[in-house]
Amino acid sequence: MDSYALVGGHVWDSAQACLRPGLAIHVNAGRIAAVCPPDQLPPDLPRIDVSGHSVVPGLIDVHVHSEDWHAPLYLANGVTTVRDTGCALEEILDRRRRWNGDGAVAPRLICCGPLIDGPGKSWLPMSVIVHTPEEARCQVDQLVAAGVDQIKLYASLEWPCFLAALDQAKRHGKFTVAHLQDAGNARQAIEAGVDEIEHLSGCAEALWPERRAFGMPWIKLWPDLSRDRVRALVSLIVERNVWMAVTLAVWRKVGTAWDPRHGDHPQTRYVPAALRAWWNQQYPPVMADDLRLAWARALPAMQIFTAHLIERGARIIAGSDTPFVNLLPGFSLHDELQILVECGMRPAQALDAATRLAAEALQIGHLIGTIESGKQADLLVVNGDPTADIRALGRIAGVIRDGRWFDPGALLAEAADYAATAQPRSQRRLSEIY
């Protein structure tokens, strides 16, 4: 059905940050043709009654590492766009072509290409390693020439290389996403002009620059977190309009890897055995007492810092870091939204973080992210009111990408079947990366 209308639902109005009754959505040829009272629709237009439901934009996960088998899980969870923040170049360009092609049963895909990283712990072939500023510039040139959408700067980049890659990306007009660790902290990266920071990386180091804490700074620095320092860093983030993909869902999974509930969770039916084995190898479900205690401090510390970001109106966007440990495509974005609400976000703000704001950070705000005439018809029909209870976003009646309807139940059945039958040997990335 190429042309139809959704009638009877409450429609998300991004400008007013509220759900509005009495509006119909006219979908035509994959786009939103009009948002209007139902009596203004063409009289012979087929109508789909979504009474008792809310209609919101399709969700966006701004931080994933995609694989083909993730596609049905994203759609089933209402995620109609993802940004891949680290993948081998040829693989991701091929996937972007397929997922963005007509008729794909997959979310649309924006990609950064491989992580630009320095020597150290590397995620080959998900990363490319540069040793000098010249190599860093050359690598950016190559990725831009290959057609990546944005540039991801990674943890082990030496500082001169980080600055060179950042500068070269800016010369190309490319948006830069940073996972900081070994060299500059968040303050230095922001002052150098980085557009977005992942995972709150570099933030603890910026709060306490006189104490180096390699690896897991939030674990080590929390006891010294001071309100004045937090206020100063948050001010910088807000003033410079830095996008913050805080990805608290991944920190919670990492910090509670000991918790047997992860393994018992019903969603594990969608996890291929090889991925589960990799999770257990990376983060065994046992944790030394001191580390467990350190995480028990660090997780609330990151939430408190996020609460300050929320209070000050920083531009937080929703990302999950799927499929890192115990994170599943789609499901984990809903986890992230619930954690953002726990941190003090109103549910309507959390919805904005996963739709309008995320689309803006991905530089496709003109195409998706709101329900407006002319935008792509990426929509999610849910039971209940997500502005009262963010969990309503998980009660999905229908998912629409480019005007095409998908049945979440059928997609989940497909994903469960894949997980039950996937052969590790056939999963190239599972053997090389996981």
Ligand SMILES: [Zn+2]
């Ligand atoms: Zn990641």
